[in-house]
Amino acid sequence: MFEKISDSMTVKAAWDTLVRCYGGSASVNKVKLQSLRKQFENLNMKNNDKVLRSLTPKFDYIVVAIEHSKDLSIMRIKEFQSILEAQELCLTEITSEREVEWALKASFSRKTQKPSSLEAKKRHGGS
Numbered sequence: 001m002f003e004k005i006s007d008s009m010t011v012k013a014a015w016d017t018l019v020r021c022y023g024g025s026a027s028v029n030k031v032k033l034q035s036l037r038k039q040f041e042n043l044n045m046k047n048n049d050k051v052l053r054s055l056t057p058k059f060d061y062i063v064v065a066i067e068h069s070k071d072l073s074i075m076r077i078k079e080f081q082s083i084l085e086a087q088e089l090c091l092t093e094i095t096s097e098r099e100v101e102w103a104l105k106a107s108f109s110r111k112t113q114k115p116s117s118l119e120a121k122k123r124h125g126g127s
Contacts, residue, residue, distance in 0.1 A: 041073040048072045051080055062087050 004021055008014035023029070049072065052063045066072075066083065 044075075045073045047077070048075055048080065051077065055084070058091065059084065059087070 005014040005017050008017055052066065055063060062084065066075075066080070070079075
């Protein structure tokens with residue numbers, strides 16, 4: 001950078017040289033900004049894709065829903081985390097409800113089954 005302004009005789013001349021070399025016009029700055037924004041979005045999307053691909057198969061339906069309903073280029077990792085935590089809580093709740101339901105059904109079906117012939121003989125004093 002010093003080489004570019006070393007020949008300048010005044011501060012204004014040095015400043016003008018720096019602006020010309022690094023500042024550019026408003027349209028150049030706008031293009032640079034758009035390019036940097038696109039690079040950021042691509043990087044962010046790649047990171048989001050990595051997160052989605054690293055999930056276990058039990059989250060496949062959530063991954064599909066996120067991909068179709070959200071803009072991955074602007075979605076933050078924290079938002080992914082919140083969605084996934086909420087879904088995991090729902091899955092856990094549903095699973096525990098089913099386990100309780102199955103346990104109750106199993107308990108009820110054992111009580112309502114007809115006694116076996118061996119149990120009937122024991123009750124009636126048979127050998």
